[in-house]
Amino acid sequence: MLSTVITSGFFWRAVLAGGFLAVACGLLGVFLILRRDAMISHGLAHVAFAGVAIGLVLNFLPLVVSLLVCGAGSLFILKLKEQTKLPGDAALAILSSAGMALAIFLVSLRMNFGVELMGYLFGDVLAISPVEVWLSVALAFIVTITILVNYHQLLYMTFDRETARVAGVKVGNLDKILVILTAITVVLGLRIVGLLLVSALTVVPAASALQLSRSFHQALILSTIFSLTSILAGIVLAYLINLPASAGIVFLSIIIFLVIVGLKGLPRLSRR
Amino acid sequence: MISRTNKEANNSGTIIRVKSVFFSYDGPLILEDINLPVNRGDFLAIIGPNGSGKTTLLKIMVGLLKPQSGQVFLFEQKLEDFREWFKVAYIQQNATYLESKFPISVGEVIASSLYASRIMKGKPSAWGKEKTLQVLELVGLSGYQKRVMATLSGGQQQRVLIARALASEPEIMLLDEPTTGVDHHTQENFYDLLGKLNHDYQLTIVVVTHDYGLVNKHINQVACLNRKLIYHGRHEEFCQSSAFKELLEGGHHLIVHQH
Numbered sequence: 119m120l121s122t123v124i125t126s127g128f129f130w131r132a133v134l135a136g137g138f139l140a141v142a143c144g145l146l147g148v149f150l151i152l153r154r155d156a157m158i159s160h161g162l163a164h165v166a167f168a169g170v171a172i173g174l175v176l177n178f179l180p181l182v183v184s185l186l187v188c189g190a191g192s193l194f195i196l197k198l199k200e201q202t203k204l205p206g207d208a209a210l211a212i213l214s215s216a217g218m219a220l221a222i223f224l225v226s227l228r229m230n231f232g233v234e235l236m237g238y239l240f241g242d243v244l245a246i247s248p249v250e251v252w253l254s255v256a257l258a259f260i261v262t263i264t265i266l267v268n269y270h271q272l273l274y275m276t277f278d279r280e281t282a283r284v285a286g287v288k289v290g291n292l293d294k295i296l297v298i299l300t301a302i303t304v305v306l307g308l309r310i311v312g313l314l315l316v317s318a319l320t321v322v323p324a325a326s327a328l329q330l331s332r333s334f335h336q337a338l339i340l341s342t343i344f345s346l347t348s349i350l351a352g353i354v355l356a357y358l359i360n361l362p363a364s365a366g367i368v369f370l371s372i373i374i375f376l377v378i379v380g381l382k383g384l385p386r387l388s389r390r
Numbered sequence: 391m392i393s394r395t396n397k398e399a400n401n402s403g404t405i406i407r408v409k410s411v412f413f414s415y416d417g418p419l420i421l422e423d424i425n426l427p428v429n430r431g432d433f434l435a436i437i438g439p440n441g442s443g444k445t446t447l448l449k450i451m452v453g454l455l456k457p458q459s460g461q462v463f464l465f466e467q468k469l470e471d472f473r474e475w476f477k478v479a480y481i482q483q484n485a486t487y488l489e490s491k492f493p494i495s496v497g498e499v500i501a502s503s504l505y506a507s508r509i510m511k512g513k514p515s516a517w518g519k520e521k522t523l524q525v526l527e528l529v530g531l532s533g534y535q536k537r538v539m540a541t542l543s544g545g546q547q548q549r550v551l552i553a554r555a556l557a558s559e560p561e562i563m564l565l566d567e568p569t570t571g572v573d574h575h576t577q578e579n580f581y582d583l584l585g586k587l588n589h590d591y592q593l594t595i596v597v598v599t600h601d602y603g604l605v606n607k608h609i610n611q612v613a614c615l616n617r618k619l620i621y622h623g624r625h626e627e628f629c630q631s632s633a634f635k636e637l638l639e640g641g642h643h644l645i646v647h648q649h
Contacts, residue, residue: 270505
């Protein structure tokens with residue numbers, strides 16, 4: 119059984135794409151939660167889904183079309199937030215329902231790609247093609263490097279936005295960079311865990327890490343470890359016991375979260 | 391500590407010049423025709439009743455808000471053209487605006503600002519570490535660099551923010567009601583620290599405050615604001631002025647230390 123895993127091209131492609139994505143999600147998630155923007159990945163996933171539908175209708179690389187649509191959508195959300203005086207989550211709700219409506223409309227035009235679209239709704243990491251693997255690896259690598267290069271500015275802005283602005287940090291540009299990185303990560307996540315669970319990738323490992331961290335770089339490291347553990351173990355489980363990888367990955371990350379929260383609660387309970 | 395060569399190179403008198411500034415948030419005027427210079431070495435307290443525009447004026451001085459008309463000059467340059475922001479430190483109303491669950495150590499608070507500003511350009515990371523130790527010692531928090539920000543008291547957090555500001559070797563520090571919500575003793579210590587920075591390191595300080603009684607033994611300039619600038623001048627003369635009597639009659643409890 120194990121030997122068939124090791125020689126399987128599907129398996130290694132999934133591990134490669136999943137592993138790189140895990141690092142990007144782990145790092146990005148910490149910033150998103152602390153910016154109180156945890157839901158942005160869920161909202162953008164709907165936009166990315168519309169992008170996939172457009173790609174399928176046009177019969178042109180759905181992942182690439184989705185990247186363009188989702189990237190534009192992410193900048194549009196920033197603009198909406200600025201111009202409408204709405205809290206960020208309202209702008210997000212508007213755009214995500216627009217994305218979903220567009221996807222439904224496109225499916226109704228050409229029902230024959232419905233099955234393929236389902237793959238993006240629930241994720242299908244083992245069906246990932248070699249081209250998609252390399253695209254995922256390259257983009258996840260770009261996300262990771264961009265975060266690390268701008269680490270201090272991002273941390274300063276996330277911790278203390280106004281003071282960072284006065285100190286000359288270009289917060290507007292960094293906002294744009296962060297939403298675009300989120301858009302890229304979401305599109306890649308769509309292939310692996312699907313629209314409905316993609317926000318779990320960016321939020322849950324980071325939330326677990328924040329329970330334990332005593333410094334910011336510790337939070338980033340722990341979040342990446344939790345993210346890698348759940349994605350890679352989820353893929354192995356999917357291959358071994360035929361569990362849907364997306365569900366397995368999210369279950370594992372939530373189990374990690376619950377165990378940490380439980381362990382933290384224990385000393386308090388025993389003191390009673 | 392605070393780079394002297396920088397100072398000698400740019401020894402012109404006026405650090406900030408506010409010129410005919412008007413401001414409103416889509417409504418009545420908050421600030422009307424404000425003219426206010428801040429000179430090198432000043433310790434200026436901006437006082438005035440609630441809603442008098444003190445915080446707004448401070449935000450305009452550091453470029454966080456744009457005035458409807460008028461102009462702000464920093465180091466004799468128009469604010470829009472000013473690029474040397476590491477010379478200007480801005481400290482917001484007490485540290486409680488910060489996310490209390492943010493996992494960040496004191497050392498990281500200072501390092502993030504050092505590396506995000508231009509001050510670290512071309513310097514080895516050892517310089518940054520040394521700087522961190524120096525500024526923590528200066529604010530009385532030696533040995534705190536590994537502590538989590540969230541576990542510190544309000545007064546200690548405020549000192550960390552001062553240390554962060556000092557690390558980039560500013561020439562002026564602007565503070566907005568820095569001691570709201572901390573106890574009286576901590577407030578006194580805090581203003582003593584500001585007094586020391588102004589006196590020993592010639593750091594120019596502008597502080598928006600309600601605690602006039604606490605700062606007045608350290609300051610040399612007062613600006614009294616109530617939409618318009620009612621008074622600006624030397625602290626000693628302020629106590630004899632009609633603006634001061636008006637403030638007292640307005641129910642302001644001011645304990646005044648005479649020099």
